[in-house]
Amino acid sequence: MTDHAQIKASVTTDNAQIIDRALGRIVAGYVFPQRAEEVDRAIRARLAAGAYDALGGAALCEAVTAHLQEVCPDRHLRLLWQDEPQSTEPEDDDTGRAAFLALLREQNQGIRRVEQLDGNIGFLDIRWIADAGEGARAIGAAMELVAHTRALILDLRECRGGSPAGAAMWCSYFFPDDQVHLNDFYRRATDSTRQFWTLPQLPAPRYLGRPVYVLTSATTFSGGEDVAYTLRALGRAELVGETTRGGAHPTDRHPVTAHITVTVPTSRTINAVTGSNWEGVGVRPDRAEAADKALETAHQEAIRSLS
Incomplete structure (x- = not known):
């Protein structure tokens, strides 16, 4: 066997192992088991046909992700490449939460x-x-500073995600009490549903009886979409901007190699009003506007509505 053939065979074997591990995580954890089986069959068929033989690194991750989402249009279902090596030990919930909290502090x-x-x-x-x-405290401090304004604009155009409980807290500021059912999260692993309601106590005054505008873009994702979708579904905000990316499923991350991670949606959001969510379709604005014009449009609309 020539050196070139040996290298090609090695890459093919490595890719098969990477894809096999990733698919194992998807089949075991994806929130819709039937769709996970469909994904598994489709990706293994492409692997057998040699679709990934010439790929490696980031290019392999991009190709597999595109094919995953072709079969199952879930924006959280991805194979991700990291240039910096990571631990391949399974990440427990506490470790993942600690990393998330550290990011938010920064x-x-x-x-x-x-x-x-x-x-x-x-x-x-x-x-x-x-x-x-x-x-x-930070959310409360921000809401305290706008407590006496005549209308409020929430700019989520660059919001890339975050905490479901945090989304419920943000939404709670725009309703009078703890009697508003926001959404539910169904988790496959435990076959359980967690309800999210407005909170009874908040560290700053609620923002009631005044217009609220939410700015969105094609970048707005996950937790940002949660806030936008929930406030619009409950008739509490007008959305101005672009349709969002469309990621509604809370996700676990699993290292596949030192440089590759598979993200697997393990839960699904169920809005209390619509009974559905924004997965794969995004949150559509009430008033379509280019992202870079959305703030100006919302500001003008707010002033007109109050004149």
Whole structure:
């Protein structure tokens, strides 16, 4: 066997092992077992046909991810490449949560900017949805600063995800009490459903009786979509901007190699009003607008509505 043939055979074997491990995690954990079996058959067929023989690294991850989502259009179902090596030991819940909380501390609990716009319109730029525990004080501080504005704009155009409980906390500020059912999360591993309701106590005044606008873009994802979808479904906010990315399923991460991780949606969101969610279709705005024009449009609309 020539050196080139030996290298090709080695890559093919390595890729088969990577894909086999990733598919094992998907079949064992994906929230829809039947769809997981369909994904498994489709990817193994491509593997057998040599679709991945010439690929490696990030290119392999991109190709497999595209094929996973072709069979099952779930934006959280992915094979991810990291340049920096990672531990291949299974990550327990505490470790994953600690890493997430550390990220949020570095990112000011996801709150990038708080501002008072012309016309006494409040503006909050939110990049991550913080944990409802550690993030409560920061969320409360932001809401305290806009408590006396005439209308509020929540900018989720660069919000890439976060905590479901944190999303429920953000939403709680816009309702009068703890009697509003927001959504449910069904988890396959335990065959259980967790309900999320508005919270009875908050560290800052609730924002009631005034207009709320939510800005969205094609970047808005996961936890950011949760806030946008929930507030619109309950008739509490007007959405301005672009249709979001469409990731509604809470996800676990599993190392496959030192550089590759498979992300597996293990739960699904069920909105209390619609009985559905935004997976694969995104959250559609009430008023379609280019992302870079959405703030101006919402600000003008807020001033007009209050005149």
